[in-house]
Amino acid sequence: MTGSYSAQGCQDYQVDLYLRQAWVDMRLNHANLTEPLDLNDPNLVKALWKPEVYFPNAKHAEFQFVTVPNVLVRINPMGEILYMLRLKLVFACMMELSKFPLDSQVCTMEIASFSKTMKELNLSWKNDDPIKMYKNMRMPQFEMEQIVPTTCQESFQIGNYSCLVAEFHMRRAIGFHLVQSYLPTILIVVISWVSFWMDVDSVPGRTTLGVTTLLTVSSKSSGYNY
The missing domain is CATH 2.70.170.10 (Neurotransmitter-gated ion-channel ligand-binding domain)
Structure with missing residues (x-):
């Protein structure tokens, strides 16, 4: 289908x-x-x-x-x-x-x-x-x-x-969106990987990092100007 x-x-x-x-x-x-x-x-x-x-x-x-x-x-x-x-x-x-x-x-x-x-x-x-x-x-x-x-x-x-x-x-122009959209999103995703190197018992830090990353990506996508 x-x-x-x-x-x-x-x-x-x-x-x-x-x-x-x-x-x-x-x-x-x-x-x-x-x-x-x-x-x-x-x-x-x-x-x-x-x-x-x-x-x-x-x-x-x-x-x-x-x-x-x-x-x-x-x-x-x-x-x-x-x-x-x-x-x-x-x-x-x-x-x-x-x-x-x-x-x-x-x-x-x-x-x-x-x-x-x-x-x-x-x-x-x-x-x-x-x-x-x-x-x-x-x-x-x-x-x-x-x-x-x-x-x-x-x-x-x-x-x-x-x-x-x-x-x-x-x-x-793809160059505009590379600077305004792709590059910031890639950096946000890379920063979210830091949680994998954090201590397993550091639950508040891992949770804060994950939620912050999710909110940042969400606010970034809602601000796109077509």
């Missing part, structure tokens, strides 16, 4: 990102516009048409206001528009923990159209290097293996909506 089990857990991860959107609005194709025009005034930004996108799997989001509202609209010749925001978001990620700490995880970030169907708005990734990571970014428990940009489609009663998905393929 054989059996299998699956240990899953929902974890959160936080990102600080620049959301860059580009599209063409022929209404802004003016003959006198020969150089890029930057709009930093929030009132002018609100007056322009912009894609209404949101993050379906985000649990919390904040717009950055330090030291000024982090928003930029650049109107290029021929009506090309660049719309850039800086956001702080918290996403949910379902993790498969049956192989912890030798596991690999895939966390996603979804961007979808909120009110415009695919007949009105179609989202697509930039052709060259659509997702850029900060080159000096480091994570204590994970190593980023690859980032896969894909597309998706959400269907509702009133129509189909375009969406984009960024898949973050991560592998857990």
Whole structure:
């Protein structure tokens, strides 16, 4: 008789990102516009048409206001528009923990159209290097293996909506758990062997050492951060 089990857990991860959107609005194709025009005034930004996108799997989001509202609209010749925001978001990620700490995880970030169907708005990734990571970014428990940009489609009663998905393929860093988990546990077990060299009649000492070892391992395992 054989059996299998699956240990899953929902974890959160936080990102600080620049959301860059580009599209063409022929209404802004003016003959006198020969150089890029930057709009930093929030009132002018609100007056322009912009894609209404949101993050379906985000649990919390904040717009950055330090030291000024982090928003930029650049109107290029021929009506090309660049719309850039800086956001702080918290996403949910379902993790498969049956192989912890030798596991690999895939966390996603979804961007979808909120009110415009695919007949009105179609989202697509930039052709060259659509997702850029900060080159000096480091994570204590994970190593980023690859980032896969894909597309998706959400269907509702009133129509189909375009969406984009960024898949973050991560592998857990075993070095972190060697220092934080394996090495302390090994030392605790080695210390527990001291009871074998203690005098047979030293019952209180042997009992105290055994109980202390058990409580230490128990408290260590309960403090694991997946």
